[in-house]
Amino acid sequence: MALIDEHTIYASAGRGGDGVVRWLREKFKPKGGPNGGDGGNGGHFYIEAIRDITALRRVIRKDTYQAENGFPGSKNSMHGANGEDFTLQLPLGSVVTNLETGDVVELTRDGEEIRLLQGGAGGFGNEHFKSSINQTPMEATQGKEGEHGKFHIELKLIADVGLVGLPNAGKTSLLNALTNSDARVADYPFTTLDPNLGVYHKYILADIPGLIEGASEGKGLGHKFLRHITRTSVILHCISLERDNPIQDYEVIRKELSTYPDIIEKKEYIILTKSDTVTKKGAEDIQTMIETNLNKKVLSVVSVLDDDAIKNFGDTLIKVLREEKTEL
Numbered sequence: 088m089a090l091i092d093e094h095t096i097y098a099s100a101g102r103g104g105d106g107v108v109r110w111l112r113e114k115f116k117p118k119g120g121p122n123g124g125d126g127g128n129g130g131h132f133y134i135e136a137i138r139d140i141t142a143l144r145r146v147i148r149k150d151t152y153q154a155e156n157g158f159p160g161s162k163n164s165m166h167g168a169n170g171e172d173f174t175l176q177l178p179l180g181s182v183v184t185n186l187e188t189g190d191v192v193e194l195t196r197d198g199e200e201i202r203l204l205q206g207g208a209g210g211f212g213n214e215h216f217k218s219s220i221n222q223t224p225m226e227a228t229q230g231k232e233g234e235h236g237k238f239h240i241e242l243k244l245i246a247d248v249g250l251v252g253l254p255n256a257g258k259t260s261l262l263n264a265l266t267n268s269d270a271r272v273a274d275y276p277f278t279t280l281d282p283n284l285g286v287y288h289k290y291i292l293a294d295i296p297g298l299i300e301g302a303s304e305g306k307g308l309g310h311k312f313l314r315h316i317t318r319t320s321v322i323l324h325c326i327s328l329e330r331d332n333p334i335q336d337y338e339v340i341r342k343e344l345s346t347y348p349d350i351i352e353k354k355e356y357i358i359l360t361k362s363d364t365v366t367k368k369g370a371e372d373i374q375t376m377i378e379t380n381l382n383k384k385v386l387s388v389v390s391v392l393d394d395d396a397i398k399n400f401g402d403t404l405i406k407v408l409r410e411e412k413t414e415l
């Protein structure tokens with residue numbers, strides 16, 4: 088099922104309950120003192136981060152969400168009840184933008200709760216206005232409107248590593264070999280339609296769909312899913328050793344990455360995949376050619392059919408990530 092990673096909602100906090108005009112009824116008196124109670128406050132509107140990347144699937148069922156209104160005051164100085172708060176659960180990594188003000192809030196920690204909108208205050212009942220010079224106030228005020236607005240919710244997965252490359256480069260196979268992921272792999276392009284996540288030691292790896300030339304203009308699957316690697320600390324650029332022109336493959340992907348904010352500056356490591364499809368000498372030659380032409384080191388040469396190579400790759404990756412974290 089497709090990963091839902093954006094949605095727009097209209098959200099409102101509760102309106103405050105109205106204050107009321109009421110009078111104490113006493114025997115033999117036409118009108119006693121004022122005893123109209125205050126209204127309750129409107130409920131606040133919260134968002135909460137949960138560890139479920141599919142949570143937006145539930146959220147898109149509705150476009151409007153609101154916290155409960157406060158209840159009006161009543162006689163005998165009774166305060167109206169406060170409206171219930173409302174909490175919208177969103178996947179960890181959600182970025183919520185107020186489309187009217189441009190304000191942005193991000194849910195970056197599991198369980199984090201943020202008050203997005205404040206409920207309106209309850210109005211005052213006439214008892215509130217009683218004073219030495221006014222024993223019979225006729226006044227009560229209405230509850231205040233709750234804050235409200237239109238919000239765009241966008242999910243940006245929080246991962247440590249992003250796997251990028253052309254379709255069929257072996258990205259998902261690598262993710263599966265290294266982590267608990269069991270994502271679909273096949274010998275045709277665009278097998279991966281939505282990002283896959285896996286955990287290697289304590290690091291989260293994100294495998295995203297293949298990119299092709301022109302992806303930024305909508306070719307292939309487009310490039311919108313690149314949002315999911317905007318927060319990773321490193322990018323693993325997978326290039327298949329089966330391919331005729333690995334340098335060109337590299338450049339095509341870099342060009343597409345450069346059209347997405349924040350990604351091109353990330354630390355990138357080249358991984359040569361499918362080493363079993365060439366001779367050892369063949370792999371070394373390609374590695375040297377890439378390193379001289381691009382002036383970049385290849386981090387690993389791997390094949391998912393070679394357990395030792397995968398183990399080495401995993402160890403190297405951990406080393407890189409540890410260094411990366413201490414640099415931060």
Ligand SMILES: Nc1nc2c(ncn2[C@@H]2O[C@H](COP(=O)(O)OP(=O)(O)OP(=O)(O)O)[C@@H](O)[C@H]2O)c(=O)[nH]1
Binds near residue numbers: 390392
């Ligand atoms: N011989 C060999 N085949 C591999 C290796 N890694 C992946 N493959 C095969 O290459 C094909 C593509 O693998 P995927 O992991 O689906 O590639 P991908 O980069 O995720 O492709 P998209 O999701 O389409 O972008 C599959 O048929 C895999 O079985 C490898 O190390 N050696």
Ligand SMILES: [Mg+2]
Binds near residue numbers: 278279
């Ligand atoms: Mg894939």
